[in-house]
Amino acid sequence: MTERRVAIVTGANGAIGVGICQGLAERNYEVVMVCRNAGRARQADGEIEKAVSGARLRIEIVDVSRKQEIAALAGRFAGRLDVLVNNAAVAPRRRTETPEGIETEFATNVLGYVWMMQAFEKALSAAAPARIVNVASYWAGDLDLDDLEFKRRDYNNDTAYRQSKQCNRMLTVAFARRWPPSQITVNACHPGDVHSTLSHALGYGGHESPEQGADTPVWLATDPSVAGVTGKYFAGRRQQACQFAKDEQAIARLLEICESW
Numbered sequence: 155m156t157e158r159r160v161a162i163v164t165g166a167n168g169a170i171g172v173g174i175c176q177g178l179a180e181r182n183y184e185v186v187m188v189c190r191n192a193g194r195a196r197q198a199d200g201e202i203e204k205a206v207s208g209a210r211l212r213i214e215i216v217d218v219s220r221k222q223e224i225a226a227l228a229g230r231f232a233g234r235l236d237v238l239v240n241n242a243a244v245a246p247r248r249r250t251e252t253p254e255g256i257e258t259e260f261a262t263n264v265l266g267y268v269w270m271m272q273a274f275e276k277a278l279s280a281a282a283p284a285r286i287v288n289v290a291s292y293w294a295g296d297l298d299l300d301d302l303e304f305k306r307r308d309y310n311n312d313t314a315y316r317q318s319k320q321c322n323r324m325l326t327v328a329f330a331r332r333w334p335p336s337q338i339t340v341n342a343c344h345p346g347d348v349h350s351t352l353s354h355a356l357g358y359g360g361h362e363s364p365e366q367g368a369d370t371p372v373w374l375a376t377d378p379s380v381a382g383v384t385g386k387y388f389a390g391r392r393q394q395a396c397q398f399a400k401d402e403q404a405i406a407r408l409l410e411i412c413e414s415w
């Protein structure tokens with residue numbers, strides 16, 4: 155019998171996160187649900203178990219805005235890892251900082267993705283060919299490399315969010331170059347427009363179901379047609395030209411800053 159493939163999904167109890175976990179469980183992946191709140195994690199776990207009979211799920215309580223918690227997860231993680239889906243995100247209306255003093259939206263949405271890719275490089279490489287999917291957005295822009303944490307600019311959660319999603323797309327290009335596609339592929343995507351805590355905080359709704367929102371991330375994580383494709387940006391299962399992928403200098407500088415934390 156072939157061993158079940160394993161996927162980690164961050165923000166697994168969120169609207170799109172549940173859809174991604176469900177889609178992966180339906181494809182027979184064991185899913186490690188990375189959540190920061192045990193109650194919300196258990197509720198999501200129950201929903202997925204009800205929807206997918208025989209789903210194999212594991213819960214890990216981790217705050218992805220904190221590097222030590224990600225390192226601790228990687229330290230206790232045992233067994234194979236085929237897929238990492240970076241999906242957790244926040245958009246607090248007021249500027250806040252993590253206990254380490256990093257602006258929360260940048261720490262969660264950007265550094266959290268980087269720290270997860272760094273922490274699980276070894277496990278993913280061991281299961282090659284492995285895949286990383288970075289859930290980003292078409293709603294992206296406003297990057298200021300001299301003020302990533304809104305120390306000089308007035309904080310606005312929409313601007314901070316757009317910046318974070320631009321960073322996800324640029325860092326996807328940078329991390330994809332680290333590994334040959336036969337080892338680990340790294341792609342970014344716009345999921346779908348789904349009503350969620352996040353979309354509410356940003357002041358918009360969402361006309362798609364969580365399942366529709368999860369479709370492109372799950373497809374990127376599992377579909378044979380995208381095996382070996384790396385460093386690209388997708389929406390609606392289609393590769394899109396990414397305006398942020400061309401600025402080599404900015405990508406290099408962003409990577410250097412993120413790796414200095």
Ligand SMILES: NC(=O)c1ccc[n+]([C@@H]2O[C@H](COP(=O)([O-])OP(=O)(O)OC[C@H]3O[C@@H](n4cnc5c(N)ncnc54)[C@H](OP(=O)(O)O)[C@@H]3O)[C@@H](O)[C@H]2O)c1
Pocket residue numbers: 164165166167168169170171188189190191194216217218219220240241242243244262289290291292319344345346347348349350351352353359360
């Ligand atoms: N919804 C849309 O229309 C839309 C459109 C484009 C892109 N996206 C992207 O899709 C992804 C999922 O968004 P969503 O709409 O599903 O939002 P959501 O329902 O608000 O889910 C966000 C998830 O991230 C988790 N999270 C936040 N901070 C965390 C932390 N420090 N540590 C661990 N987990 C943390 C949340 O946990 P808690 O429940 O504990 O807060 C929640 O599970 C995001 O990357 C977002 O940028 C969404």
